[in-house]
Amino acid sequence: MAYQFTPIKFDNMGYIRDSVFSILRGAILDGKLEPGQRLVERNIAEQLRISRTPVREAIRKLELEKLVTHIPRKGVVVSGFTKEDVAEIQLMREALESLSCSIAASKIKSKDLEKLESVNNKMLEEYEKGNIEKSISGNKQFHEIIYKAAESPHLYYFVNTLRAYISKFTKLTYTKSGRMKEVYNEHKEIIEALRNHDSNTAYDIAKAHVQKTGRVFLEMSYSDNT
Numbered sequence: 001m002a003y004q005f006t007p008i009k010f011d012n013m014g015y016i017r018d019s020v021f022s023i024l025r026g027a028i029l030d031g032k033l034e035p036g037q038r039l040v041e042r043n044i045a046e047q048l049r050i051s052r053t054p055v056r057e058a059i060r061k062l063e064l065e066k067l068v069t070h071i072p073r074k075g076v077v078v079s080g081f082t083k084e085d086v087a088e089i090q091l092m093r094e095a096l097e098s099l100s101c102s103i104a105a106s107k108i109k110s111k112d113l114e115k116l117e118s119v120n121n122k123m124l125e126e127y128e129k130g131n132i133e134k135s136i137s138g139n140k141q142f143h144e145i146i147y148k149a150a151e152s153p154h155l156y157y158f159v160n161t162l163r164a165y166i167s168k169f170t171k172l173t174y175t176k177s178g179r180m181k182e183v184y185n186e187h188k189e190i191i192e193a194l195r196n197h198d199s200n201t202a203y204d205i206a207k208a209h210v211q212k213t214g215r216v217f218l219e220m221s222y223s224d225n226t
Helices: 013-029 041-048 052-064 083-107 110-128 132-149 153-165 167-173 179-195 199-225
Strands: 068-071 075-078
Touching: 013 041, 013 052, 041 052, 052 068, 083 132, 083 153, 083 179, 083 199, 110 132, 110 179, 132 153, 132 179, 153 167, 167 199, 179 199
Parallel strands: none
Antiparallel strands: 068 075
16 A cells, blocks of 8 residues: 555645655655655645645755656656665765764763663664564664764764765665664674773774665665676
C-alpha cells in the first residue's frame, strides 16, 4: 500500500510551504517514498487537506535538491541513487565527519564525553534487545553530540544535511550481523581520541569509521551490479 500523508493543521501560508517541503523531504530521505514512486500534487494535497499550490512549490524545491525528477509523460517521481551517487555523497561525508571530530577534539568538555559514553552503551544495549530503531537513534545522537561539540554552526548544518541524505542507506548497514557491535567499538576509539584531545587521531578514526559504513552499504546494496 502506498504511503499516506497525515493531515496537518496549518496557521499561515509561509508555514504551509515550509512544512509541506519538510514533510515530503523527510518521507523521501526516510525511505517512506521509494525511488520511482510518483508524486501526484492532487493526491498529496488531498491527504494533507491543503491546496495544491504549496505542494507544487515544495516539489519544485525537491527537484532543485535532486530528490525528485520530472519525467515527460510520467510526471514527477522520487529520484533514485546510483552506486556512483552514494559513493560521491559518502566521500563528502567522510571529509565533513572527520573534520567535525578533529575540531571537537580540541573543544570537547567532560560532560560531553560522559554523554558519548552513555549514549554509546545505550545504543548497543538497545540493539542487543532487538530494538533496532532505538539503536539507530542512539547512533545518530552519538554523532550529534560530536557535531555540537565542534561549535561550528556552518559545519554542523552541512554535515547534518549530508547525513540526512544518506540516512536510509546507513540504516541498512546496521542490519548486517555484527555491524552494530563494530560500530560500538569504533565509537569507543573515537571517544578515547576525543578524551585525549588528539585532533589528528580523532580525524583518522572518524574517517575510517565512516568509510567502513560506506563499504558495508555498497557491498549490501550493489554487490550484484559490480
